[in-house]
Amino acid sequence: MSAFTTLPAWPAVAGGTTVGDGADSSAAIRVARLYDEAAVVARQYETGLREAEKQRARARRDERLLIRERRLGTAIRKDPGLVARAQYHQSVAPPYVPQTLLPDTALKLMRSQHLLTGADGAAVNAVVGIHRVQDRLAADLAEASAQSRRLQKRKAELADRRRSVQAKLEEARQVLQRQASATAAAGSCRGAVHLGRPRQRTHRAWGAPVESYRLSAPFGSGGGHWAHRHTGQDFAVPIGTPVRAVGAGKVVRVACGGAFGIEVVIQHPGGYFTQYAHLAAVTVDQGEPVATGQWIAQSGTTGNSTGPHLHFEVRITPEWGSGIDPVPWLTARGVRI
Known part of the structure; x- marks a missing residue:
């Protein structure tokens, strides 16, 4: 989404041309425009931070699950009787699959399979199921990692954009203040700056004079x-x-x-x-x-x-x-x- 899609429509300011009744309108409108732009970029940056953290957490979770599945597959290949012995001691386990050995994701997959009988058959089916879970987790991990990298790049771009807008805003503020100081020193108002913005709608009778103060x-x-x-x-x-x-x-x-x-x-x-x-x-x-x-x-x-x-x-x-x-x-x- 563009960083400027939610910005209001401002009066055009071309070169040194002023807009509205005041001679200082150009500087005031530029500050107002950059003020809104900075707010939009700041919100998008904060959203990007949250999304990037969510993707990093997802990637870390998938990585932990994948490591666990690989360890389980190694253990069953080394000891095919592990599944049968676990079955014998756990009557609540699904057929031929030890609940203590498999995570919920593997258990759900194994329930849908027609497993062979005996220790060797159970071990073979367990390993097959684990491989399928591993493949899915590896794909999820790759997707989460790729998305995390894209979000990190987007976050860096927004950080650069935010610094750029803030620098322009600070420069525009100084121009506006110099003009305002000259107006105040002269003691003669130059007229209102017409920003062309719709009135802020509120159902409240009273409000604060400024925000974020x-x-x-x-x-x-x-x-x-x-x-x-x-x-x-x-x-x-x-x-x-x-x-x-x-x-x-x-x-x-x-x-x-x-x-x-x-x-x-x-x-x-x-x-x-x-x-x-x-x-x-x-x-x-x-x-x-x-x-x-x-x-x-x-x-x-x-x-x-x-x-x-x-x-x-x-x-x-x-x-x-x-x-x-x-x-x-x-x-x-x-x-x-």
Whole structure:
């Protein structure tokens, strides 16, 4: 299967041509495209690891069975009376075949045969059955080994592909961040990046603002970067990570300067507002309605920021200074952080 079959259809970007309303759209779209591509390759790589391990386990199992069958065949050829003596002491064994000597695979095969009588006949039939089992196990082992080699080669190819995509993604992230820093320094937003993606469907009223994050500075913590106390919850994520609306609402603010850098503020029913700050790009316009889980921005490190992360606030007004702790607020709405 192709590594790109599940990727969404992105707007075309040719040469230096931008797409959408923003002058930085080309870099934002490239990051988004590579972000999805990296995720697909990573999933395929993990699947390849599991499949390769399953095939290695199958090959090891067949090899153990084959060794056991060969040892059993050698023992019967050296002592033809072994089968008859085992029969005599084990009345539960099938005719002329000692259950203690043969594995289940051999027993099933031997039950379907018309065996000769006497110690020599039983030994001959046992050896014949063992040879057939050996042939089948040898074929299974060869197939499993060949499949294991193919999977190992595929895993190596995916590992190379993953490294290549990650390198391209990191380069694109740096380009996006440089453009975002210039936009934030100018203090003038250049318009939303229109990614042309369908809205993420969810039956939940509320969700997390990002996925695969590490919590960093919490609400109320102190630090040299804040005049008083930290007014939100920070989510450490790479540049270009999709930032999503935690709930349905309306975009009431898109700003691109000051301590928060590039930011978005959304008004939700019930009198609450959420802020998403230090962004690299915005994918919605002021006044636009948004749905829960909708991709509204890409994370970055603009404004008063020491590294890539999303600064997330919950407020009772649109303005700074009215924030409340976002973690218990989300928890009360069924979102585990």
